[in-house]
Amino acid sequence: MAQVKWILDPAHSEISFKVKHLMISTITGYFKNFNLEVTTEDEDFSTASNIIFTADIDSIDTKNEQRDAHLKSAEFFNGEEHSQIKFVGTGLHVEDEESKLKGELTIKGITHHVKVKVEFGGIAVDPYGQRKAGFTVQGKISREDFGLMWNAVTEAGSVVVGDKVKFSGEIQLIKQE
Secondary structure: OOEEEEEEOHHHOEEEEEEEEOOOEEEEEEEOOEEEEEEEEOOEEEEEEEEEEEEEHHHEEOOOHHHHHHHHOOOOOOOOOOOEEEEEEEEEEOOOOEEEEEEEEEEOOEEEEEEEEEEEEEEEEOOOOOEEEEEEEEEEEEHHHHOOOOOOEOOOOOEOEEEEEEEEEEEEEEEEO
8 A cells, every 4th residue: 555645725725713702602713824734545544644733823813803913922822932733643533424533732832632523525636637635624622721711701790702612624635646
């Protein structure tokens, strides 16, 4: 079997996150700059190894410049000292079309084991002859587990930012020949 390297197609991929605001609505944010590399045996993603994902903290976009600056500050991600979020996959368990990917997620210098759901969309050839593989990724973490502790309480007693952060990705990878 031949090892195949796959790299991110940034034009056809996105990473988003959602968190409760005032516990009454949800705010969505994106990472504009991120990377993913995967190695497989031939084109069999059940053999995936060397799964490395990074996202640049400086690329956070919640469609609000003041909030983005706060998220990048020492009160949240501390982007000056910790410029990236990193996930290193340690094992993929394939279950039909939805699989579980285990790995180590590092945010703000703190690493925890996490599991994410991965749905394989298939492999196709684009109009330029490139072989591409598609995936949907979903997960949830506690931001406090990663040292993202900032919060405030409103006059009515509600917290401003929820602890649970849901994240998702629509990913296309390009096979490297």
